[in-house]
Amino acid sequence: xxxxxxxxxxxxxxxxxxxxxxxxxxxxxxxxxxxxxxxxxxxxxxxxxxxxxxxxxxxxxxxxxxxxxxxxxxxxxxxxxxxxxxxxxxxxxxxxxxxxxxxxxxxxxxxxx
Numbered sequence: 001x002x003x004x005x006x007x008x009x010x011x012x013x014x015x016x017x018x019x020x021x022x023x024x025x026x027x028x029x030x031x032x033x034x035x036x037x038x039x040x041x042x043x044x045x046x047x048x049x050x051x052x053x054x055x056x057x058x059x060x061x062x063x064x065x066x067x068x069x070x071x072x073x074x075x076x077x078x079x080x081x082x083x084x085x086x087x088x089x090x091x092x093x094x095x096x097x098x099x100x101x102x103x104x105x106x107x108x109x110x111x112x113x
Contacts, residue, residue: 006025008024009023012036034067035064044060044062085105087102
């Protein structure tokens with residue numbers, strides 16, 4: 001189970017983009033990989049064609065490639081630095097019923113994520 005989810009703000013801790021921060025755009029849980037906004041940008045060559053309006057499509061475009069989940073760390077909401085993630089169980093009263101909810105917690109500051 002990954003402690004990072006789609007939409008989280010993460011910092012890259014290894015590789016050529018070390019130190020960059022970005023939001024998680026996609027998750028591939030089967031291969032433990034994720035796509036981070038503005039990180040691991042690569043050039044992709046696509047075949048040139050035409051759209052229905054006659055405009056040319058294709059050529060060389062720059063896209064974000066997936067990176068392994070072990071190369072990123074969640075950003076602490078208080079210190080804006082990388083942090084490990086823990087969890088805490090809370091009981092919540094909703095509609096007269098009590099439920100146990102797992103809350104992600106930043107290890108660096110102790111704040112909820």
